[in-house]
Each structure stands twice: as structure tokens, then as C-alpha cells.
Amino acid sequence: MLSSPHTRGIRGAVTVEENTESAIVDAACRLTQAIIEQNELKQSEIACMLFTVTQDLDAAFPAAGARKAGLTQTALMCTNEIPVADSLEKCIRVLTLVSTDLKQEEIRHVYLGKAAALRPDWVDSAETEALPTTTPPFPTPSFRPTILDILPYQPGKPISELKRERDLNDVIKLASNENPLGPSPKALKAIKNVLNSLHIYPDGSCFELRQKLAQRFNVDGTQLLFGNGSDEVIKMFGLTFLESGDKVLFCEPTFSEYTYATKLMGASKHTAPLADYAFDLNALLKAIDSSTKLIFVCNPNNPTGAYLNHADVAKFLDKVPEHVLVVFDEAYYEYVTAEDFVDSLSFVREGRNVAVLRTFSKIYGLAGLRIGYGVAPKHIAELVHRVREPFNVNALAQIGALAALDDEDHVEQSRRQNQAGKEYLYRELADLNLEFIPTQANFIFFDLDQNAGLVFEKLLDKGIICRKGEVFGCPTWLRVTIGTETENRRFISALKTIL
Numbered sequence: 209m210l211s212s213p214h215t216r217g218i219r220g221a222v223t224v225e226e227n228t229e230s231a232i233v234d235a236a237c238r239l240t241q242a243i244i245e246q247n248e249l250k251q252s253e254i255a256c257m258l259f260t261v262t263q264d265l266d267a268a269f270p271a272a273g274a275r276k277a278g279l280t281q282t283a284l285m286c287t288n289e290i291p292v293a294d295s296l297e298k299c300i301r302v303l304t305l306v307s308t309d310l311k312q313e314e315i316r317h318v319y320l321g322k323a324a325a326l327r328p329d330w331v332d333s334a335e336t337e338a339l340p341t342t343t344p345p346f347p348t349p350s351f352r353p354t355i356l357d358i359l360p361y362q363p364g365k366p367i368s369e370l371k372r373e374r375d376l377n378d379v380i381k382l383a384s385n386e387n388p389l390g391p392s393p394k395a396l397k398a399i400k401n402v403l404n405s406l407h408i409y410p411d412g413s414c415f416e417l418r419q420k421l422a423q424r425f426n427v428d429g430t431q432l433l434f435g436n437g438s439d440e441v442i443k444m445f446g447l448t449f450l451e452s453g454d455k456v457l458f459c460e461p462t463f464s465e466y467t468y469a470t471k472l473m474g475a476s477k478h479t480a481p482l483a484d485y486a487f488d489l490n491a492l493l494k495a496i497d498s499s500t501k502l503i504f505v506c507n508p509n510n511p512t513g514a515y516l517n518h519a520d521v522a523k524f525l526d527k528v529p530e531h532v533l534v535v536f537d538e539a540y541y542e543y544v545t546a547e548d549f550v551d552s553l554s555f556v557r558e559g560r561n562v563a564v565l566r567t568f569s570k571i572y573g574l575a576g577l578r579i580g581y582g583v584a585p586k587h588i589a590e591l592v593h594r595v596r597e598p599f600n601v602n603a604l605a606q607i608g609a610l611a612a613l614d615d616e617d618h619v620e621q622s623r624r625q626n627q628a629g630k631e632y633l634y635r636e637l638a639d640l641n642l643e644f645i646p647t648q649a650n651f652i653f654f655d656l657d658q659n660a661g662l663v664f665e666k667l668l669d670k671g672i673i674c675r676k677g678e679v680f681g682c683p684t685w686l687r688v689t690i691g692t693e694t695e696n697r698r699f700i701s702a703l704k705t706i707l
């Protein structure tokens with residue numbers, strides 16, 4: 209399912225205004241950053257960078273600029289260029305060797321400033337104009353190099369953007385696993401009633417919601433951790449437990465925020481492939497060592513929808529050593545129908561080093577409000593509470609979530625619609641001879657057995673946004689959110705036309 213990396217060369221060049229140390233270092237730093245950003249490289253994928261400089265630049269080594277850009281571990285070398293007559297003056301060139309999943313044609317060579325004239329065939333004109341052609345007036349302040357390893361989150365394309373881009377009126381989004389029925393009507397009503405109080409700060413402790421969920425889950429109120437989406441709760445676990453040198457374990461492909469929280473803290477991620485499309489608990493056990501701090505387990509897994517059962521998780525937890533915290537991300541829990549699905553809260557109640565994350569973004573239909581939560585034993589929750597920002601969950605989210613919990617009709621209808629949509633999509637995908645993974649969530653991951661990026665683009669042309677498997681390292685796969693009956697039919701009919 210995953211493609212294997214290749215060694216590729218990335219070329220780049222930049223011109224420098226003057227032969228001074230700061231001008232050379234800044235230019236090399238910008239060039240390095242642009243190569244990393246435009247090719248979305250991780251530091252660990254860069255084998256080495258070989259710089260050459262024209263002989264009129266001798267005030268500094270450009271490698272210092274690459275170090276400034278955060279490449280503290282990478283092998284770097286600088287040498288003089290052959291002084292050919294009429295060649296571009298004050299120029300730094302670089303060849304970067306990388307081990308990457310990018311195809312040759314996806315590699316972006318980077319030519320900044322006057323150096324753009326060297327390879328006009330490799331330069332995107334829109335970008336060249338936008339790039340600074342002179343040294344910025346102030347040097348870049350130093351920053352935490354670890355952030356260069358973080359790729360900004362790539363969300364599904366918003367409906368408004370696709371409408372603008374392709375001049376479409378009727379667009380549907382089946383990309384972000386939102387509830388196609390919309391928000392809980394009870395939540396909407398409750399929110400409308402409090403709009404006049406928006407000048408007041410929210411309840412920083414989410415008191416009412418805390419009480420309600422504590423009662424529902426039979427835990428103490430102090431065991432609940434609320435966040436601006438469960439995304440924030442994931443980050444809070446990183447902020448609480450991780451430091452440089454710590455190891456975080458999980459399987460891939462999975463939800464991207466575990467990587468984000470790990471890299472943000474300068475910790476290192478160690479991943480294993482999935483087993484039967486769900487997390488491989490045995491592989492995770494084998495990878496544990498004395499530096500392991502956190503294990504994230506996405507269950508059901510995004511993007512595959514496959515799940516872990518109670519017996520397997522119980523056996524796994526019995527073998528996890530005491531210095532490791534296991535965080536179960538159950539964002540899709542309310543959609544699960546498998547009877548043997550793990551009761552992870554039972555381990556929290558036992559006081560094990562286990563936390564469970566859930567969200568109001570999925571079945572409750574409140575993704576736009578941003579509210580999620582974690583449940584953990586007191587000794588863990590007490591630590592995580594310390595890193596929470598004051599008022600991190602807004603007032604409307606708290607009121608909406610409280611009402612949504614009581615909106616049984618909405619939850620039931622959402623489950624029924626999801627089940628019907630799932631069965632319909634299973635039938636149609638099977639008719640098209642496409643391999644799909646049975647799901648416990650509100651999305652289906654399926655294999656097109658061809659470049660899914662092209663099919664994705666053609667679906668966009670027809671006003672349908674889904675999620676490219678490429679984002680998860682599976683370039684022949686697509687993930688589609690189970691929509692309303694009309695949306696599912698439109699998706700299948702478009703897919704049939706395209707295939």
C-alpha cells in the first residue's frame with residue numbers, strides 16, 4: 209500500500225546582494241528553507257547538501273545558512289565554482305540529495321532572485337515574483353529548528369474554494385468526515401439562546417459539560433480534559449509528556465496530528481505499518497524501549513476505518529510497561545457498530561496509564577464549533593490540566609455540546625443514515641470491482657488500483673471533494689465520507705463515469 213522512497217536530487221540557486229557574512233548566510237538559509245517547504249521535506253529525508261559559490265563570495269560558508277535553517281544533523285559541503293566567463297555573479301548553487309516518496313516529476317527545483325534566469329524551465333513564474341529578490345532588511349530571528357520538520361496541516365479543500373476555482377455552483381464535500389445531516393438541532397437552538405451573552409468569557413472549566421460527561425462515563429469530573437477540538441487535546445498530551453529525545457509510537461497511515469504533537473515537542477516518532485488495516489499492537493509492543501513516552505492508537509483508524517477489539521487491547525495493555533501512556537483516539541466512537549469494540553474507558557476507570565479522546569465534531573455535527581475531550585485517570589489528567597490555555601473552549605461550543613449530548617434523535621438518525629450509506633457504497637464499490645476496507649466509522653477507504661490523484665481531480669471537476677490517499681502515503685487510494693443518500697448516489701455516478 210505504501211510506496212518506497214527513492215534517492216532524488218534537488219537543484220537550487222540564489223544570488224546574493226553583497227559579499228558579506230550575513231548576506232551569504234541569509235541567502236543560503238532562504239534557499240534551504242524554500243527547498244524544504246516546496247518539496248515538503250522532513251529533515252530526516254535529506255541526506256546531504258553540496259553548495260558551490262562563485263569566487264566573488266568568500267565572506268562566509270553557505271553551509272552556515274543551512275544550519276540556520278535547522279539542518280543541524282545533515283552532512284553539508286561547500287566548494288568553489290569553476291570560474292566560467294560571463295556566468296552569473298555572486299551566486300550560491302546547491303544540490304540536495306534526498307530520500308523521498310516524491311516522483312521525479314514532482315520534485316521542485318528552486319531558483320530564487322536573479323538565479324531564476326538560470327533555469328527558467330524549472331521556475332514557477334508566479335512564485336518567482338512573490339519571492340524576495342534582495343536580502344530581507346532584518347535577519348530571520350532564530351527559531352526552534354524542530355519546527356522545520358512540521359508540515360502545515362493539509363485540510364480537505366473548502367467548498368467555497370472549489371466553487372471559485374472551477375466556476376461551479378453545486379459542490380459537495382465528502383472529504384473531512386463531517387456529519388452530512390448537519391449539526392444537532394437541539395445544539396443549534398441552545399446556541400441561539402446564548403448569543404446575547406457573547407461579551408462574557410466562557411466557563412474556563414466547562415463545568416456543566418464536565419458534570420454531564422462524568423456522570424455518563426461513571427468517572428470523576430476532574431478526569432475530563434476539554435479542548436478546542438480533540439486536536440487540541442492531542443497537542444496537550446504532547447505538551448505535558450514530551451521532550452526532545454522521547455519516543456512516540458503509532459502505526460501509519462493514520463491521523464496526522466500525532467506526528468504534529470511529536471514534532472512540535474522535538475520528540476521522535478517511530479511508526480509501524482498497520483496490520484489488517486488496523487493498528488498493529490504487537491509491532492508497537494516490540495518497539496517500546498526506555499525512551500518511549502506515548503503510544504497513540506487511532507481506533508477506528510483514520511483513514512482505513514478498521515478497528516481493534518477489547519480482548520486484543522486488554523492483552524496489549526497488560527504488556528505495556530508503566531512508564532508508557534497509551535492514548536486511544538476514538539473520534540468516530542459513536543458510529544461504531546462492532547459489538548467486540550474495545551471498552552477503553554474501563555481501563556481509565558481502573559486507573560491504568562490510558563487516556564481516551566472523543567469529539568463533538570463527528571456524529572454530533574459540531575466540527576465548526578471546535579470541541580473535543582479526553583478522559584484519563586486522575587494522576588494523568590491532573591498533569592494535562594496544567595498546560596491547558598484559559599478559556600480554550602468557547603462558550604457556544606460548550607452550550608452546543610451540552611445540548612447535542614441529549615439530542616438522541618439526531619444521533620440515532622445520523623447512525624441510521626451512516627449505516628444505510630455504508631451498505632450502499634459497499635455494494636456499488638464491489639460492483640465496480642474496487643477493493644474497500646470495511647469501516648466502523650463514517651468514511652470508506654478504497655483502492656482504485658491506478659493513480660487516484662487523477663480520479664480525485666476529475667471528481668473535483670464534477671463538484672465532489674473527497675480525500676486523496678496520497679496524503680496518507682497510499683497514492684492509489686481515496687477516502688470518501690459517507691454522505692446523504694443523494695450525495696452517495698452522486699459520488700457513485702461520478703465515479704462510474706470517470707472510471
Ligand SMILES: Cc1ncc(COP(=O)(O)O)c(C=O)c1O
Nearest residue numbers: 437438439463510539567569580
Ligand atoms: C482520528 C481523528 N482524531 C481527531 C480528529 C480531530 O477532531 P476534532 O475536530 O475534535 O479536532 C479527527 C478529525 O478528523 C480524526 O479523524
